[in-house]
Amino acid sequence: MSNATVDEILTLIDRLPESDRQRLDEALDLRRESEWQKAAVQMRREAAERGIDEAAIDTAIHEHRYGS
Numbered sequence: 001m002s003n004a005t006v007d008e009i010l011t012l013i014d015r016l017p018e019s020d021r022q023r024l025d026e027a028l029d030l031r032r033e034s035e036w037q038k039a040a041v042q043m044r045r046e047a048a049e050r051g052i053d054e055a056a057i058d059t060a061i062h063e064h065r066y067g068s
Helices: 003-015 018-049 054-066
Strands: none
Touching: none
């Protein structure tokens, strides 16, 4: 997608009535959530294949935040 196309889309969005912009925002939010969920499933699968469980992840985050 070219920048001109992106700019054209943004211009069209700016021209939408507020109710349509809200519907667009909601649809994009749902799409982002769906993509995140799919990625999370894949990442959990890869972590499990490597022997990394939720407890190990929690421990690593805690150690990163607060030191060991």
